Amino acid sequence: MTGDTGRHPDDAHPGGSAAAREMRALARPLNGVDDLDPLVERITGARFVCIGEASHGTHEYYRWRCLLARRLIEERGFTWIGVEGDWPDCWRINRWLRGQADRELDARGLLARFERWPTWLWANEDVAEFLAWLREWNAGRPPAEQVGFYGLDVYSLWDSLREIIAWLQVNEPGAMDTARQAWRCFMPYREDPHSYAWSTRLVPETCEADVVALLVEVRRRAGVRAGSDEDAFDAAQNAEVAANAERYYRIMVRGDRDSWNIRDHHMADTIDRLAAHLGPQSKGMIWEHNTHVGDARATDMARDGLVNVGQLVRERHSIDGVVLVGFASHQGSVLAAAAWGSPELALPVPAAVPSSHEGILHSVLGTDALLVFPDDRAGPWLGAWLPHRAIGVVYQPGHEAGNYVPTRMGGRYDALIWLEETTALVPLHHEPRPEEPEYETEPTGF
Incomplete structure (x- = not known):
């Protein structure tokens, strides 16, 4: 894949032509689910796969994550999914998926019960479609072969x-x-x-x-x-x-x-x-924001003494096999809120800062791509420290500078799914206006 768009970015970005050549050598076209083959092969043998998202409100991130999850369940025997959600809510989903409770509900009816703001993280069309498929997958299989769904978070x-x-x-x-x-x-x-x-x-x-x-x-x-x-x-x-x-x-x-x-x-x-x-033969997928999934040691979080899930899973389970997958995109729209606890909005995502990872990927590739990283990650792009965009549930497009995290891409992930243009999630229901002020539960936002 050349990603030739008529531009000549090699001289305009950090790393110059060597970084551009490295990107092009790694990139593979991403048009359909079969194009995930190199990533599925990379995951073979791993017991844990952490799959991120660069925002909590982007349809394409959820869609591609669900497509990858289906392949890992069908072809690589993955048996559970842990998400950035509350344990009690997700336990009810787990029981529904196994046919143990709420049999009268469909996936949308089940997800409509999510009440903690922001409900759109899981009560959205993409998750509903995936859970409906997963329930059918589980039907007729013995409990040991069914796929579970669990909440990893701490808020409840x-x-x-x-x-x-x-x-x-x-x-x-x-x-x-x-x-x-x-x-x-x-x-x-x-x-x-x-x-x-x-x-x-x-x-x-x-x-x-x-x-x-x-x-x-x-x-x-x-x-x-x-x-x-x-x-x-x-x-x-x-x-x-x-x-x-x-x-x-x-x-x-x-x-x-x-x-x-x-x-x-x-x-x-x-x-x-x-x-x-779930036992030594179980294999898990973790669905969370890039900020939790991408190894903190390859960001400025480490300087501040912060760790995250991706780092901890790598440290604890390297012998079991761990793969970290990130997402990034250039521009589009996102579902987010203007303030913590406010109703959701479809907000514009402006073109990425030219000197960021996203800006360079856009200039060099210019089209959707999958990049699976080699063992040697010291190259001019994978080894470079550059800004990497992270959008939280609260987002103000006019203040883009605060949405970039210094990142060494080759240390943060094992693979990256790059999307040129993305669109906002479709929620199953709208957020109610709070009767009292909501207080942020993230310690720092993104």
């Missing part, structure tokens, strides 16, 4: 507490006193984690001891069953979420960037628990 403090209490009432009523104590501690804050977090800035009293005591109790009582009892595993994971969510919100509201590390360690630990629970 109250929902997870409710799930723990419901399980204890039926299975371990002797632990209810510990659960009630934790619930009573959080009750004054009316299910508002920010209200709880801000209160801890004013007085030294927190609910940490109560929720940790609950975690210890649930680990002890559910842990012995969790190997074969799915409900016990669910209860144990909800206890992990509750304990880490309490810490996350308490640290985040103080402006401590370590809240990022708490969250990504929680997600990486959840990946480990899922892999252990």
Whole structure:
């Protein structure tokens, strides 16, 4: 693939002609699902594949990720998907996919139950289409061959507490006193984690001891069953979420960037628990934003002491095989919000900064492409530190400079899916206008 558009970018960009030659040598046309063959082959033998997205609101990122996932399930035996979503919500999807609950609902009806802002992350047309296919794939297969769907995130403090209490009432009523104590501690804050977090800035009293005591109790009582009892595993994971969510919100509201590390360690630990629970033959896909999936050591995050899921999975599971896949695009539109908690909008994405990875890919290739990186990543492009665009759920197109992360592409990913022009996701429903102000749950945005 030459990507010849009549332009001569070789002399106009960092790295010059050598960088352009490297890009062209790596790039393969990306027109249909069969063009993913080199990436599928690269993934052969890997137990973990982290598949990113450069925004949470782009149709093409979701579409290509779903197409790749289908091939990995059908051809490479992948058995579970972990996403940047809440554990309780995704556990309901997991049970629906396995035919264990909500059989009367279709995928759109199931996803309509997502309430945490921004709901469009998972309640969108692309995910609904994929889940409908995955349910059919699972139908008729024994449980051990079915594909699961799980939430890796840390936000669901109250929902997870409710799930723990419901399980204890039926299975371990002797632990209810510990659960009630934790619930009573959080009750004054009316299910508002920010209200709880801000209160801890004013007085030294927190609910940490109560929720940790609950975690210890649930680990002890559910842990012995969790190997074969799915409900016990669910209860144990909800206890992990509750304990880490309490810490996350308490640290985040103080402006401590370590809240990022708490969250990504929680997600990486959840990946480990899922892999252990599903057995040594299981193979997992992780769907998250590039900012979580791309190895933090190849960005300026490392300078600030931040880690992420991609780095942690590589460090912990290199012997099992790990592949990190990023996405990038030049321009188009994106579904996002002008402020945290606001209704979604289809916003324009302007042409990428010319000196960024995206700007150079556009100039050199000029068309959609798949780039699978070689073992040697010290080349003039793969080894260069250049800006790489990241769009969050809050986006202001007029302030593009703040959306670029210094990145060494060859260290951050093992492959990149490049798209010239992208379009906004189609949500299943619109975000309601909040009755009260919403507070950002990301420690720093993107």
